[in-house]
Amino acid sequence: MTTEVDVISCPVCGGKVLIESDDKVSHCGYCASPVLGPDQSRMCVNHPGILAKEVCNVCGDLLCEDCFEKRVGDYGGKLLTIVNCSKPSCVSESEWAKSLNEEYQRLANMDWADRADNIILRITGGGAVIMMIFELFFILGMLYMQYFTSLGSLFPQWTIAGITIPGLPVIALMIMGNLLGALLLQTSLQVFVHDRQFTSGLLLLFLVVIESAFLLWRGLYFNLRQLPDPTFLLVLLTAFIIGAFLILVGSLGAVYIGNKKRIQMNRAKDKLGLSG
Amino acid sequence: MPEENKVYTIFDRPKGLRFIGLLQMAFGAVGLLATIGLIVASIVGSPELPGGIGFVYAALVFVGVAIPCLIIGNFVDDLRRNAVIAQIIYSLAAMGLAGLFLFLRGLQYIWTVPLFQIELVIAIGNLSAFIVATQAFVILYLILTWDSAVPPAGAKVIRDRGEARRYEQDLVPLPFTPAVLSSDGVTELSDDESKHVLEIRKEYTVEGMAVLCSNCGGATPLTKVERNRLKCDYCGVTLGVSSVFVPCENHPEYLAATTCAVCGNHFCRKCLTAQEPPVDERWAGSTIFMCRKCFEGRYRPAVTTTSFVVPIDKLFSTAGSRFSSVGRIYGRFLGAYGSVMKHLWRVPLELLASLGKSGGGSGGDNCVGALIMIVIIIIAIPILAGILLLVGAIIIIPFLFYAGLIAVTFEAIKVIRKTDFQSIDTVRIQSIVEKKKQKQKQSKMRPVTRSWESDYERIPSEARRRQMEEHRRSEEERRKRIYEDRRPAQTFWGER
Incomplete structure (x- = not known):
């Protein structure tokens, strides 16, 4: 055992590391990251002269690439990667986790699309955020006109069971617009997920068409063209056009890149016999 | 391990300490009610409280009972040394005063308190005896369990239940500090x-x-x-x-x-x-x-x-979580409201019955009074409370819902700008510069769990076997290639 009294700090989180053995891996007392013992060799336990790359999660031996296998284990709903050595006891202890299919990972790697995906995310996301803000300002403006100005008389009223609630159409239709905006925002973020990019792109295209049609209809239904000051309408329309254009461009890009990924995945599955 | 280095959690507190905390809080609540009662009685000009003496009593009860009991009761069960000491001092004072009161007035002393048209008879002598007994128990208990109720000075106490639970599971053995540590790895630098x-x-x-x-x-x-x-x-x-x-x-x-x-x-x-x-x-x-x-x-x-991949219902539950939680609160509140109403109706009905039994005398006045009471208590108060609840729901719920939508928009902006990823290095330096412990905050738009759904599990066993075999072969080849290309160990370490 080590006799030094210095506190050894974890190189990952800064927590205290209690050195349990001079020639074995110890673990940080806080985050449990493995830390080398003071006199421990940095080499693989089976191949002296080759630097170790991993630590067996069961016995704590240092291992080189030839001596470990990676597994994916479900820890309370999170899929985490663990490493074990080839000792039968360690393999047996790790069998609850499934072997990582590295070939599948290699074939399904989509890092080539990172740059394009980042641009697509920013375009669709930016457009969706503009649409969301646009819808929020739209409802605020309409409520203000309905309840605090005489312009509310321009807006139609609904009578339900003989009772007319002032501003009901404004509230109901504008809330629907807000929900549609939230749906756009949600879908625009999903274009960043590889396996959902294609369908999210298509869905975005559909939603932006619906949103445009719904907006035009609301404008006509509430007689917004008759507003004495067209500033409100112009500002909102400009924001809407910019947002819709961005979403349109982004979603087309998502469909294009997403389709390429879809083809790549299908090929990978065919190659590995996963299609059946 | 020295006692002062031991870490205590909220789960280490003795059960009796929790009871003491609740008891004190109950005394505080009663004191608060008494304060309100005295103020109302003074405002309506009760003859028992002439010349504004009611306000003086109210101030005394508020400062002497409500505030200290609520504050001490709130802290005493949190394993706080000062709160326990304050509790003992307060209990001694309360015992002394209640004992003096008993000595001067005796156990049979009673108060008659007016409440609208009725009078409440309070056995204040018995209440004083109860205070003496409970406060004596509190003092005795705290002294006997001093070691477990009061952690040593300087000991770390985890009071947050979530953190304490993680600590109990051996997950948080060390507290972290938002300061640079000196070379000994323990002392904080200035x-x-x-x-x-x-x-x-x-x-x-x-x-x-x-x-x-x-x-x-x-x-x-x-x-x-x-x-x-x-x-x-x-x-x-x-x-x-x-x-x-x-x-x-x-x-x-x-x-x-x-x-x-x-x-x-x-x-x-x-x-x-x-x-x-x-x-x-x-x-x-x-x-x-x-x-x-x-x-x-x-x-x-x-x-x-x-x-x-947040399912769409999750997005709206994120945005509308406040909506649903407010709804739940309203639901609970309405349940409680309904049960209170039962009692509210029972009291006037009993009063009405007693008025009916009293017969004769100023029968007409009684009848009018009873009717007014029925109108006020049974109809007006519930309706008024209902309207207030409804108005509250109409205003508060949409407001919170929209606040949720705005929060989601801000989260989305962070995701798009990629600023929601905070490296441990950045967080550490930020915490030192800002001198505050960084809270671990996960993006609302990025859930951290996902159900197990592996393609690997869905494929037929024969295909799986073929795939495994192919995988094994390709892996062997890959490892051979790596072995041939392997750099010597010294590469990372210069010429040591």
């Missing part, structure tokens, strides 16, 4: 010294691969490693050397600090973020470290665990 360390530290070295210090963020060359330890060039802290002995995937100039828990690749502190560990006894650490790609969760679940 603000000026911390600032100095941050100013002089360098994040790059010209001497080859470096290790980033988890204390100050400075880079110390790997060549200075001795016995698998490294003294930081800037703050002097002794760092252990990670068993992950490869360069960071993104920064070849740094030794990887650890592996990403999700993909298993190796990264430095600049490329890893930290998240709450899964609730699973097999996971020993308090944290999982994750690289940006896995944090973003762009791959299928066989590769990653985090994901952007």
